[in-house]
Amino acid sequence: AAGVIQSPRHLIKEKRETATLKCYPIPRHDTVYWYQQGPGQDPQFLISFYEKMQSDKGSIPDRFSAQQFSDYHSELNMSSLELGDSALYFCASSGPGLAGVSYNEQFFGPGTRLTVL
Amino acid sequence: GESVGLHLPTLSVQEGDNSIINCAYSNSASDYFIWYKQESGKGPQFIIDIRSNMDKRQGQRVTVLLNKTVKHLSLQIAATQPGDSAVYFCAEVQGAQKLVFGQGTRLTINP
Known part of the structure; x- marks a missing residue:
């Protein structure tokens, strides 16, 4: 079954640089x-x-x-990176439909490991 | 702010024994709780959930207990196997479906 896709899986950046993480939800x-x-x-x-x-x-x-785009993929843009931003960044997706009375289970991607040097 | 937390950071059990992982929450208005399993290098994986109108829910080898009086959750894993080694998080669903995670418990299995 298709899962959440995140790219890149690993990213190394210097302080004050920018980074863009991408997430492709389950169809x-x-x-x-x-x-x-x-x-x-x-x-x-x-x-x-x-x-x-x-x-x-x-x-x-x-x-x-x-932001989330028309094809439902999302991007997380990070600027002026700091050492403390080093972390795993997970994207999860759920749906279809905005949950009301019931909860829509969130399915997590494998994560992007960001290292800021 | 109100948060969800866990009592113990690590738990070591013998293979075949039962495991009990605990979680305390502080938001008495919480309505929905989920246990997640996170293996090394992977994202959290849903295990089992429970609503506040229940005090027990069973799955395959797992049971979640909810004690609203003392705001306590527990996850019981029967006949623990090596594949159960992971970090376990409880999470509370808040707002527009966001998850508020508690501190994880690392479960290790001794052969």
Whole structure:
């Protein structure tokens, strides 16, 4: 079965550089979520999109931005990278439809490991 | 802010024994909880969920218990196998379906 695809899987950047992470949701899923997981930490919610509109926002720094495109893939743009941005970045997708009474299970991708030197 | 957390960071059990992983949450209004398993180098994987109107739910070899009085969740894994080695997180669903994870517990299996 198709899963969530994230690219790249590994990324090394210098401080103050920019990075773009991509997420391709499971076909027919219309909601994507971004999570950041620091070393030895639990995943922290960053932001989510439903039908190309931001649906929720968490602890995402102002230096980061994200969007969802017409084909439902999403990109997380990170600027002025800091050492503390080194982490695993997971994308998850769910759908179809915005969950109401019931919960739409989130399926996680393999993650992008970002290392900032 | 309110959060979900775990009591123990590591748990070591003998293969074949039962494992119990605990989680405490602080948001008494929480309605939906999920346990995730995360293997090394992989994303979290759904194991089992439970709604606040239930106190127990069983899956294949796994059982989740919810005690709303003390705001406590537990995950029981029966007959633990080497493939169960992973970090386990409890998570609370908040807002527009975002997940609030607790601190993980690393489960290791001794042969």
